[in-house]
Amino acid sequence: MPGAVPTSDNRSDSTLPKRWYNFLGDLPGHLPEVRNEGNPSPAEIAAKVRPKAILEHDRPAAPWVPIPQPVQDWLRHVGRPTPLHRARRLEQRLGTGARIYLKREDVLPTGSFKLNSAIAQAYYAAEEGRRTLVTETGAGQWGMSVALAASMFGLDAEVFMVRCSxxxxxxxxxxxxxxxxxxxxxxxxxxxxxxxxxxxxxDHPGSLGTAISDAIQYALGKESAAYLSGSGTPHVYLHQTLLGLEVRAQLEELGEDLGAPGRGDHLVACAGGGSNLCGLIGPYLRARTDGADLRFLAAESTAAPRLTAGVYRYGRSDVAGFTPEVMGYSMGMDYIPPAVHAAGLRNHHSSAIVSLLRHEGVLDAVAFGDPESFAAGRLLLQTEGILLAPESNHALAAALGVVAEADARRQRPVVVVLASGSGLLDLQSYHDVGRPA
Incomplete structure (x- = not known):
């Protein structure tokens, strides 16, 4: 029955968080003021199309936010907590002293970490009486997750997907x-x-900026619709702190002291809208501030190298002006990213939180093209039997660079890579881009 919550399964949930972590208080300074110019303003638009509880999650009053029991039950049902996989065969192939761990979000039913926030947002939309979920999607992982979450709670879904994707x-x-x-x-x-x-x-190839504009404008004109974001907003980052919280508990169970002095430990994730990146590192920001020897690395695409080549300025995440202006690293409103296969990384403007972390020197960033990232993905398949999505391959390529530098310095770090998505539906991309020269 649509909306029925699973009540039992055989999974252990010893590391499944019962609360989301609000890390806004751990940021290295205040977020620059948000600009809400427009008629109607982006704030007025958000109040109409977003569920009230979701807006409240943008500025939680407390450090910890309880996860509703129905959301916990669905998260457990779809496979949380996800595995933390030690990539021993990859380590052997590299001949490295580093310990490489993969946080396996690719094993979830939609093949993506996006399901974590989709379930939460669909729950709150249903509780508020919304009947249709409207959203955008880049590579399709978020759209798939919204479609599945909508079916869980008996809702309809309409998805605007980037044309080239x-x-x-x-x-x-x-x-x-x-x-x-x-x-x-x-x-x-x-x-x-x-x-x-x-x-x-x-022949516009589309981008996340166009898809966000399409989805919001469509939701404004559809009765009882809720617009859901897959990334770029504080409430999504809050929901995705499941990632870092699970990693922390899993590493503790393994006896790993992440951030030990002089070792050069890293947390690595790809950076599109920032949700998997912030979900992984958010729960660790306080530890770094308190002196942990821990580094955070964002991997982006050379097709939209905002963090590595963009300008720190005000801009919007959409092209029509429905979203507020936030200070972030930007390629410019009119920038049309090339139609690369890592569609989830084709953003023209980076979020305020990710940009602040980068601007304050807390977050490092590197950019890769499709050939380099697919080569990393092919290596992982050959060693571990795990096929990652193009976006996740960027994080893996970044991690391989970290390991190579550590080996040159004779360090033996712990490197955690967020395997944010599965590549099983990207085999054509591997065929087109990832073949050996």
Missing amino acids: LEQKPYRRHYMELLGAKVHPSPSPFTPVGRELLARVP
């Missing part, structure tokens, strides 16, 4: 449609902003 990854569309979701390309002929973009650039 929809063409590259048709099986993600098939998955969403199997669950009853409607999938539209972005830029979309169904919205005024989409039609305007297509009139200017008929």
